[in-house]
Amino acid sequence: MAVSIKDIARIAGVSHSTVSRALRGSPLIPAETTRRIRLIAEEHGYSASAIGRSLVSGRTEAIGVVVTSISDPFNGEVVAGLEESANAAGYSVILATSQAQPEREMAVVKSFQARRVDGIVVASSRVGSNYLPMLQKLRIPVVLLNNQHPDEVTHSVSIDDARGAYEATRYLVQLGHSNIGFVGDKFGLHSDFERRKGFLEAMREVGRPVPDKNTVWGDGKVEGGYQAARQLLLKARPSAIFCYNDLSAVGALRAAEMAGLAVPRDLSIVGFDDIEIASLVHPPLTTIRQPRRELGIKSMELLLKLLRGEQAAKAMLLPGELVVRSSTAPPRAYQSISAGKNSATKS
Amino acid sequence: MAVSIKDIARIAGVSHSTVSRALRGSPLIPAETTRRIRLIAEEHGYSASAIGRSLVSGRTEAIGVVVTSISDPFNGEVVAGLEESANAAGYSVILATSQAQPEREMAVVKSFQARRVDGIVVASSRVGSNYLPMLQKLRIPVVLLNNQHPDEVTHSVSIDDARGAYEATRYLVQLGHSNIGFVGDKFGLHSDFERRKGFLEAMREVGRPVPDKNTVWGDGKVEGGYQAARQLLLKARPSAIFCYNDLSAVGALRAAEMAGLAVPRDLSIVGFDDIEIASLVHPPLTTIRQPRRELGIKSMELLLKLLRGEQAAKAMLLPGELVVRSSTAPPRAYQSISAGKNSATKS
DNA sequence: CTGAAAGCGCTTACAG
DNA sequence: CTGAAAGCGCTTACAG
Numbered sequence: 208m209a210v211s212i213k214d215i216a217r218i219a220g221v222s223h224s225t226v227s228r229a230l231r232g233s234p235l236i237p238a239e240t241t242r243r244i245r246l247i248a249e250e251h252g253y254s255a256s257a258i259g260r261s262l263v264s265g266r267t268e269a270i271g272v273v274v275t276s277i278s279d280p281f282n283g284e285v286v287a288g289l290e291e292s293a294n295a296a297g298y299s300v301i302l303a304t305s306q307a308q309p310e311r312e313m314a315v316v317k318s319f320q321a322r323r324v325d326g327i328v329v330a331s332s333r334v335g336s337n338y339l340p341m342l343q344k345l346r347i348p349v350v351l352l353n354n355q356h357p358d359e360v361t362h363s364v365s366i367d368d369a370r371g372a373y374e375a376t377r378y379l380v381q382l383g384h385s386n387i388g389f390v391g392d393k394f395g396l397h398s399d400f401e402r403r404k405g406f407l408e409a410m411r412e413v414g415r416p417v418p419d420k421n422t423v424w425g426d427g428k429v430e431g432g433y434q435a436a437r438q439l440l441l442k443a444r445p446s447a448i449f450c451y452n453d454l455s456a457v458g459a460l461r462a463a464e465m466a467g468l469a470v471p472r473d474l475s476i477v478g479f480d481d482i483e484i485a486s487l488v489h490p491p492l493t494t495i496r497q498p499r500r501e502l503g504i505k506s507m508e509l510l511l512k513l514l515r516g517e518q519a520a521k522a523m524l525l526p527g528e529l530v531v532r533s534s535t536a537p538p539r540a541y542q543s544i545s546a547g548k549n550s551a552t553k554s
Numbered sequence: 555m556a557v558s559i560k561d562i563a564r565i566a567g568v569s570h571s572t573v574s575r576a577l578r579g580s581p582l583i584p585a586e587t588t589r590r591i592r593l594i595a596e597e598h599g600y601s602a603s604a605i606g607r608s609l610v611s612g613r614t615e616a617i618g619v620v621v622t623s624i625s626d627p628f629n630g631e632v633v634a635g636l637e638e639s640a641n642a643a644g645y646s647v648i649l650a651t652s653q654a655q656p657e658r659e660m661a662v663v664k665s666f667q668a669r670r671v672d673g674i675v676v677a678s679s680r681v682g683s684n685y686l687p688m689l690q691k692l693r694i695p696v697v698l699l700n701n702q703h704p705d706e707v708t709h710s711v712s713i714d715d716a717r718g719a720y721e722a723t724r725y726l727v728q729l730g731h732s733n734i735g736f737v738g739d740k741f742g743l744h745s746d747f748e749r750r751k752g753f754l755e756a757m758r759e760v761g762r763p764v765p766d767k768n769t770v771w772g773d774g775k776v777e778g779g780y781q782a783a784r785q786l787l788l789k790a791r792p793s794a795i796f797c798y799n800d801l802s803a804v805g806a807l808r809a810a811e812m813a814g815l816a817v818p819r820d821l822s823i824v825g826f827d828d829i830e831i832a833s834l835v836h837p838p839l840t841t842i843r844q845p846r847r848e849l850g851i852k853s854m855e856l857l858l859k860l861l862r863g864e865q866a867a868k869a870m871l872l873p874g875e876l877v878v879r880s881s882t883a884p885p886r887a888y889q890s891i892s893a894g895k896n897s898a899t900k901s
Numbered sequence: 902c903t904g905a906a907a908g909c910g911c912t913t914a915c916a917g
Numbered sequence: 918c919t920g921a922a923a924g925c926g927c928t929t930a931c932a933g
Contacts, residue, residue, distance in 0.1 A: 209670070209693075211926055222904045227928060235902060252688060257669045258614070259926030261605050262909045269648070269669075278634035278847070280627040280830070287625035290651055299665065301616070302649040304637055318646065322604045322616075323556070341599060346556075457834075483627070487804075487834045500625070558910055569920045574912060582918060606910030609925045 210251050212259075218251070219244050230255060261323070269299045270510065271319030271327040275307040281482055281499060285330055285352065288503020296511050298325070307394075309333045320347065326510045331355055333396075348513040352506045355396040357522075362513065364506040364523045368398045371495040371527035372405030372449065375477045378493075378529055379447045383537045384475060385415050388445035390435045390455050392427035399424075399451060402479060406449055421445060425455045432458025440466050446474065446538035453478035453485045456492055460534070471536035481530055490533035498525055557598050559606075566594050577602060608670070616646045617857065618666030618674040622654040628829055628846060632677055632699065635850020643858050645672070654741075656680045667694065673857045678702055680743075695860040699853045702743040704869075709860065711853040711870045715745045718842040718874035719752030719796065722824045725840075725876055726794045730884045731822060732762050735792035737782045737802050739774035746771075746798060749826060753796055768792060772802045779805025787813050793821065793885035800825035800832045803839055807881070818883035828877055837880035845872050 212230075216223040221244070229236045229244035236244075247253075261267045270293050274282045290300050301324060305312035312334045319327055320342070327342070330352040339360055342349055351363040379387055389406050392399045403422065410417050421443045425431030432455030436448060440462060450456035456478030460470060468474045470490055478485055481496035502525060512519040559577075563570040568591070576583045576591035583591075594600075608614045617640050621629040637647050648671060652659035659681045666674055667689070674689070677699040686707055689696055698710040726734055736753050739746045750769065757764050768790045772778030779802030783795060787809060797803035803825030807817060815821045817837055825832055828843035849872060859866040 213926080223927085224904060224906095224929080225902090227926095228903090231928085237902070240902085254664065254667045256926050258605055258608050259909090260928075262609060262911090262926075263928045265909075267605070276634065277637060278627075278631045280625075280630060283627060283630040284625045286649075287623065287651070290624060290649065294650065299669065300649050302633075302637065302647050303641065304634070317601065320601045322646065484831060484834050487831050489836050560910080570911085571913080571920060571922095572918090574910095575919090578912085584918070587918085603910050606925090607912075609910075609927090610912045612925075 209256070210253050211256070212253075215244065215248050215251065215253055219247050266325050267323050268297060269301055269322065269324045270507070271301045271303065271316070271322070271324040273303055273305050273312060273315050273319075273327070273329045273332075275305050275331050275333075277302070277304060281480060281497075282330060284499035285503040288500035289328055289507045290503075291500075292504045292507040292511070296507075298511075305329075305333065307331070307333055313338060316342070326350070326514055328352055328506050328510060329354075330506075348510060350506045350510045350513070352502055353398065355398065357397055359521065362509055362519060362521055364502060364509055364525065366398075366497045366502065367524040367526050368401035369405035369408070370524075371479060371497075371529075372402035373409045374405075374527075374529050375449055375479070375493075375495050376406045376409035378531070379449065379475060379477060379535065380409065380413050380415075382447075382475065382535060384445075384447040385413075385538075386443065386445045386447075387415075387417070387421065388436075388439040388443050388448040389417070389422040390432055390439065390448055390450040390459060391422060391424040392431075392451040392455065393424040394427055395451055402451060418443070425451065425458060427452055428454050429458040429461070432456060433461045434458070436462035437465070440468070440474075447476070447535070448474065449477045451479060453480045453482050453492060453494055456494070456534070457484065457488055460488060460492075470534050473539060475535040475538070477535060479527075481528075485530075486532065493532045493535040494530050495527040496530050497527055501525060556603070557600050558603070559600075562591065562595050562598065562600055565598070566591050613672050614670050615644060616648055616669065616671045617854070618648045618650065618663070618669070618671040620650055620652050620659060620662050620666075620674070620676045620679075622652050622678050622680075624649070624651060628827060628844075629677060631846035632850040635847035636675055636854045637850075638847075639851045639854040639858070643854075645858075652676075652680065654678070654680055660685060663689070673697070673861055675699055675853050675857055676701075677853075695857060697853045697857045697860070699849055700745065702745065704744055706868065709856055709866060709868055711849060711856060711872065713745075713844045713849065714871040714873050715748035716752035716755070717871075718826060718844075718876075719749040720756045721752075721874070721876050722796055722826070722840075722842050723753045723756035725878070726796065726822060726824060726882065727756065727760050727762075729794075729822065729882060731792075731794040732760075732885075733790065733792045733794075734762075734764070734768065735783075735786040735790050735795040736764070736769040737779055737786065737795055737797040737806060738769060738771040739778075739798040739802065740771040741774055742798055749798055765790070772798065772805060774799055775801050776805040776808070779803060780808045781805070783809035784812070787815070787821075794823070794882070795821065796824045798826060800827045800829050800839060800841055803841070803881070804831065804835055807835060807839075818881050820886055822882040822885065824882060826874075828875075832877075833879065840879045840882040841877050842874040843877050844874055848872060 212223045216226045229241040303315040326348045328350050353365045354363045423435045425435035436459035463474050478492045478494035481494045485492040559570045563573045576588040650662040673695045675697050700712045701710045770782045772782035783806035810821050825839045825841035828841045832839040
């Protein structure tokens with residue numbers, strides 16, 4: 208075992224109480240004694256055990272963080288924000304993965320509980336407030352980040368999905384589009400619902416209720432987006448598609464290519480998230496940027512507030528930002544409409 | 555504070571020793587008593603404190619993991635592999651960030667030490683074995699992943715940089731290239747050195763020693779790669795460029811575009827890593843794939859072996875894999891050489 | 902100023 | 918089978 212406070216006490220010829228005080232800088236101990244003890248501790252590579260300290264303080268200075276997957280670059284940025292502000296406040300981050308499985312999420316939270324973390328952040332929770340009663344018994348504050356099972360009980364920080372989708376749709380409408388398709392995410396739960404809501408609302412506002420055949424669901428990944436967009440192109444022939452996320456949008460891009468449609472000339476495509484690849488695909492995607500790092504930072508700050516016993520907002524919604532790139536343009540529809548008129552004239 | 559073993563003991567009307575035994579499934583306790591105690595514990599939401607247990611066991615079942623940055627997608631995959639195998643073995647991962655700063659890396663390792671983690675993995679270490687003496691005193695096993703300060707003391711798992719670079723270069727040579735440029739990474743330390751070594755070796759083997767003007771350094775990112783490649787194109791006019799990593803290669807791609815060179819017709823470009831964007835840029839990059847997740851898995855497996863007190867290889871080198879996409883082709887050099895001859899004839 | 906004592910939540914050898 | 922005791926590494930109120 209590592210060198211303990213007792214070892215230092217023996218070497219310094221004092222009691223371990225005195226060592227503890229000296230190391231913590233207690234004003235009770237004269238400067239000279241403190242100096243001497245610290246020197247000895249240093250020499251012997253002493254490092255105070257957080258375990259021992261935790262046992263008496265009742266705090267671990269550790270925060271448990273659950274994400275669905277770490278290899279997902281979206282989460283990488285979120286975790287970076289979480290780690291950054293936890294670290295700045297002197298907390299360590301214990302990171303675990305839920306694989307988007309509610310049971311694993313529960314298991315992970317239980318292990319955090321056993322480790323007596325001071326607080327927990329769950330990103331993209333699939334469980335939501337179901338385990339709250341359990342945690343409330345232990346008084347472990349929890350913050351849900353982009354929660355997929357919203358409620359009014361837990362503290363949460365989320366992207367404003369509905370507003371982002373609304374703005375993306377408004378932008379398409381302003382470009383002149385009216386027949387717009389929606390590629391959702393069948394696993395997207397709450398965020399799928401909210402983004403669709405924002406989309407539908409924007410369309411309703413301009414008197415363009417969306418027919419059923421204009422909404423279709425992928426899986427939030429490229430392949431599912433491709434399949435969904437393909438269907439959409441066959442059935443609804445939209446001049447623009449608003450996609451649940453960038454990965455779906457990349458799939459839609461491929462579907463357009465396969466169908467011989469040029470983006471944005473023949474078809475406009477908008478994504479959501481602004482992950483790295485959004486700006487790297489061809490053409491670069493117009494999308495709604497999620498402030499990923501900020502989501503992490505704000506969540507951790509909220510949690511730290513709770514740990515300090517301060518009052519904090521129950522739910523915090525961060526706005527996304529429309530990033531216009533090259534996958535969107537006015538529709539050719541005008542031309543085909545006028546072409547239509549011409550032919551109407553002719554007939 | 556949370557409900558403790560004593561609380562359960564009081565409620566069950568037994569000593570806390572008996573509760574501990576029942577909970578741990580000691581054969582000393584009769585089945586009925588065990589059942590009853592467990593039921594009570596369950597009812598009261600009891601969760602054994604890992605802190606208390608650690609204090610007596612001397613183990614925390616926690617592994618400290620240091621990466622330079624979590625938002626870097628390369629590390630995301632590595633951490634995913636680390637977390638996956640740690641978790642499978644019942645260990646938690648404490649994650650921290652070095653920001654590629656040696657001092658921060660040291661600080662992080664010290665905090666891990668204070669937390670008494672059972673082992674440590676440091677990815678892309680900037681410190682290397684310098685803190686080993688300190689850790690050896692504490693007997694905390696350390697595994698360095700893609701270490702940037704190699705030595706023979708520590709256990710390590712790394713990509714075989716030299717071999718990957720060698721193979722990438724051989725591939726270009728086989729395509730017919732002979733004037734090949736190298737875009738290095740001035741911060742790349744060991745891996746820059748090794749990749750350049752593999753590159754030079756492959757060139758030497760085919761009797762094409764590389765003139766100084768053919769090697770130039772970026773910063774491992776897009777911007778630096780762009781600047782470096784621009785210089786290279788001006789001074790050495792190579793028909794192919796082997797880049798330190800994919801980000802540099804993306805920069806080189808831009809430099810080619812700015813110079814009016816078509817890739818791969820006028821210029822072949824090869825990257826290293828195979829991060830996501832490698833396949834998404836235009837044209838998709840030929841590159842050497844690093845088995846990122848596997849680097850994480852192997853590192854953690856090595857560490858777990860050490861924790862079990864088993865013998866393990868000091869240094870493990872994982873091979874990369876050449877992934878041929880569309881940024882490479884035979885050189886036009888043949889043609890320009892003949893063009894050169896023509897003009898020579900003219901003059 | 903300093904030490905002995907108690908206690909945080911556990912585990913386990915020891916005694917019965 | 919079961920409990921009292923000791924101890925893991927700390928902190929801190931208490932007594933001197």
